[in-house]
Amino acid sequence: MSELRGLYTLWLREIKRFMRDRTRLVSMFIQPLLWLVIFGAGFGLHFALPNLSYQQVIFPGIVGQTLLFTSMFMGISVLWDKEFGFMKEILVSPVSRLTIFLGKMIGDSTSSFLQGIMVFVIGIALQIPIDPVTVLYALPIMLLITFGLVSIGLTIASLIGTLESFGAIQTFINLPLFFLSGALFPLKGPGISLPSWLTTVATWNPLTYGVDALRSVVLGNAWGTSLQIQPLWIDIGIITLFDAIMIAIGTWAFTRMK
Amino acid sequence: MPHAIETHQLTKTYNSLKAVDTLNIAVESGEIFGLLGPNGAGKTTAISMLCTILKPTSGTATVNGFDIVREANKVRKSIGIVFQEPSVDDRLTGRENLYMHANLYGVPASEQKERINRILKLVELEDRADDLLRTYSGGMRRRLELGRGLIHYPKVLFLDEPTVGLDPQTRDHIWKYIKELKEAHDITVVLTTHYMDEADRLSDRIAIMDHGKIVVLDSPSKLKETLEGDVITVRANNIQTLSELVNKWLGLSQTHVVDDALEITVRNGKAVMPRIMELATQNNVYVESLLLRQPNLEDVFLHYTGKSIREDTGKELHGMAAIQRRAIK
Numbered sequence: 368m369s370e371l372r373g374l375y376t377l378w379l380r381e382i383k384r385f386m387r388d389r390t391r392l393v394s395m396f397i398q399p400l401l402w403l404v405i406f407g408a409g410f411g412l413h414f415a416l417p418n419l420s421y422q423q424v425i426f427p428g429i430v431g432q433t434l435l436f437t438s439m440f441m442g443i444s445v446l447w448d449k450e451f452g453f454m455k456e457i458l459v460s461p462v463s464r465l466t467i468f469l470g471k472m473i474g475d476s477t478s479s480f481l482q483g484i485m486v487f488v489i490g491i492a493l494q495i496p497i498d499p500v501t502v503l504y505a506l507p508i509m510l511l512i513t514f515g516l517v518s519i520g521l522t523i524a525s526l527i528g529t530l531e532s533f534g535a536i537q538t539f540i541n542l543p544l545f546f547l548s549g550a551l552f553p554l555k556g557p558g559i560s561l562p563s564w565l566t567t568v569a570t571w572n573p574l575t576y577g578v579d580a581l582r583s584v585v586l587g588n589a590w591g592t593s594l595q596i597q598p599l600w601i602d603i604g605i606i607t608l609f610d611a612i613m614i615a616i617g618t619w620a621f622t623r624m625k
Numbered sequence: 626m627p628h629a630i631e632t633h634q635l636t637k638t639y640n641s642l643k644a645v646d647t648l649n650i651a652v653e654s655g656e657i658f659g660l661l662g663p664n665g666a667g668k669t670t671a672i673s674m675l676c677t678i679l680k681p682t683s684g685t686a687t688v689n690g691f692d693i694v695r696e697a698n699k700v701r702k703s704i705g706i707v708f709q710e711p712s713v714d715d716r717l718t719g720r721e722n723l724y725m726h727a728n729l730y731g732v733p734a735s736e737q738k739e740r741i742n743r744i745l746k747l748v749e750l751e752d753r754a755d756d757l758l759r760t761y762s763g764g765m766r767r768r769l770e771l772g773r774g775l776i777h778y779p780k781v782l783f784l785d786e787p788t789v790g791l792d793p794q795t796r797d798h799i800w801k802y803i804k805e806l807k808e809a810h811d812i813t814v815v816l817t818t819h820y821m822d823e824a825d826r827l828s829d830r831i832a833i834m835d836h837g838k839i840v841v842l843d844s845p846s847k848l849k850e851t852l853e854g855d856v857i858t859v860r861a862n863n864i865q866t867l868s869e870l871v872n873k874w875l876g877l878s879q880t881h882v883v884d885d886a887l888e889i890t891v892r893n894g895k896a897v898m899p900r901i902m903e904l905a906t907q908n909n910v911y912v913e914s915l916l917l918r919q920p921n922l923e924d925v926f927l928h929y930t931g932k933s934i935r936e937d938t939g940k941e942l943h944g945m946a947a948i949q950r951r952a953i954k
Contacts, residue, residue: 369731376728384716452712459678460729461701625678 373462374470381444381474385481395437395482399489402429406551416556418589422495427581428550430486430505431512431574435545437482438513439537441475442520446530458624468621472521472614476513483509497585504584511606512577518613522620548574549596556594573609576602627690629654629781629813630675634684637670637837644670646837647684654780657807657814659828659845661821661926667837668817669709672783675815676706689780702730705774705812709785711766715759719750719769722758723776730777740776747809748772748802764795771802781813782806788823800826821922831922833929840929845922852920852928855894859887859901860913867901867910874904881927890924 385391403422411421448454457467487502519540524533547569553559554569569575580602582590592598597605630652637645645667652658660668673679675688677697685692691699713722723741732740745751748768758766767787774782784803788796804827807814818824824831825845832842841848861867864887868880871889881888891897894917905912 372728372731372734376725380714380717380721380725383721384714387716448714451715452708452710453714454712455708455710456712456726457729459676459701459706460726461698461731462729 369461370463370466373460373466374473377457377462377467377470378474378477381471382477384444385478395433395485396489398436399429399433399486402432403489403493403495410551416553416594419586420495422493423586423589424553424582425551426486426490426495426497427505427585428548428578430483430509430581431548431578432545432550433486434479434483434509434512434577435516435548435574436541437479438476438516439520439541441479441517442522442524442533442537443530444471444475445521445524446533449528450530454624464622464624465618468521468614468618472514472517472617475517475521476510479513479517480506480510483513498587501585501587505581508577508580508584508603508606511603511610512574512580515573515606515610515613518610518617522613522617525617525620525624544572544574547572548578550574550578553594554596573606576605576609580606627654628652629656630658630686630688630815632675632684632686635671635674635681635686636683637667637674637679638682643837645674645681648837648839650832650839650842652781652813652815653830654813655811656829657803657816657827659824659831660815660817660834661819661824661828661831661922662817662834663819663930663932666819666834668819668834669785670837671834672785672815672817675700676704676783677701702777703780705777705779705782707767707770707774707782707784707787709789711770713758713766713770713773715761716757718755718757719745719761720754722769723773726773727776732777744772744776747806764791764798767791767795767799768802771799771806775806775810775812778810779812781815784814784816786818787816788818788820796823803827821926825922833926835930841925848922848925849920852890852924854890854892854920856918856920856924857889857891857894857898857901858914858916858918859889860885861887861905862911862913866908867905867912870904870908870910871901874900881931883927888924888927890920890928 403426407422407425414421414424416424445454448457487497487505490497491499523536527533527536547565549569554561554566554575575596579596580599583595583599583602596602628651630650632648632650635645635648636643648671660671662668670679674681675686675693677693677700680694685694687693688700689703691703693700714725717725720741723744724737727737727741745754748771750765750769750772753761753765758769761769771787787803788799791799800823803814816824816827828845830842830844831848833840843851859867864882864885868882868887871880871887875891889897889901898915898917901915902912
């Protein structure tokens, strides 16, 4: 009971901090907008898939990218808390490290999730053909994706000491995960032949399955079995497994923290 | 009630350095216990072990009857801690910080509102309770932290250098609060400090710590009494010669050189002063000034450790720099 209350209060804190950060609220509009409008228009020129525009294909990819970038960025909250001493207040409290990790993780995931929803709002505003009902199916998948990704950010931040090195490591992880997830191009399909090393690496990228699952839901029948990496339920299974592993690693990292 | 805190041969070793060396203390319930010593004496390490932040290398200790290793969680629930460095969330309001703490320590939801209002009143932050912490001054944050440490009704409150980096008026205020809080909540307070006046003003008993060991432990007045007599401070152009002359004459080594001045502890200061003048004149030492005063804790410290507590103020600067850095951010 008291652990649950601890979890709730840690979650609430992350949400409050997020909502009060105006610069972050503004910037979360800008990035997806640039990708969808400029990148989507420019690279769509020679894109040919039956029944699908390039913007439609990259839209779930940009949702995944937003979740990836914002989730990884959340790790910074650990570093701020260390820097400002507040981490001590949490660590010496009677609440267990698992609860501390989960509270922070779910709180940061919620913030990241809210930013993902903003991408849908932008997508609809840009008149990308999206069935509003599919958004409801996408929400739980988005939340599931953020759990594992936020856990990566929190783990790295708790293991390394400084903001500078966190920034460097973050870029080092973000871009390969993003580019190798199929967010910007389909990894398989009729007439698509990518270098085999690329598809192999993509197979080991958890975000690949996140993007694939989002496409299956958002694009519906247009994202058929010839384009899908895995059926939806296997995608979800892989993401869940990835979450479980990352939560275990993250809790271990938090237990070590002094 | 047994002792609020008992330590048995408590030791913490870093590589070959003994930060805390076979510490044996018993803190009475309801007292303010001062742990006084220069920076690096092992005070923070000692209380970090008692707060279950650090695990001892060897030895044991109990806090409120709970073992600090085997029953760490029970210890945590029964103590309050105010850290040397600030540990508040400056993006939350004062009240929100207090609610968070209450939830982390499992204060029943039905009691939270009333307790928090009472604490805010006690530390005189009612009118600023709903402002973000980032708009608070250093002293206000400190007061909030003091209040926060009490929300879950701890039996023992640990204060690690509670007034480092604060201006004199604020320090005075904080001291007043510590005394009031202790009276109002009937708790035991363990205070670490390297400020003599702070230890003197607040503590019922003081343990002077140096190199990880307790050098002496007694009430502030008893400690000062043990020095028996007066302290004469001499400024002169040749301190070294004068020091040797006085030692030879008094037949003991009751002199210390502190801040380019010679300090002599004697029983009958008034009678000794003219003799010192005489000695100096006969040996061509020019005396600039002579001062007679009652011994203070600084002298006690000097007496037991052979050095001045002010010789090392590195950490104090660090605390100041830390606060200034925060202000810039």
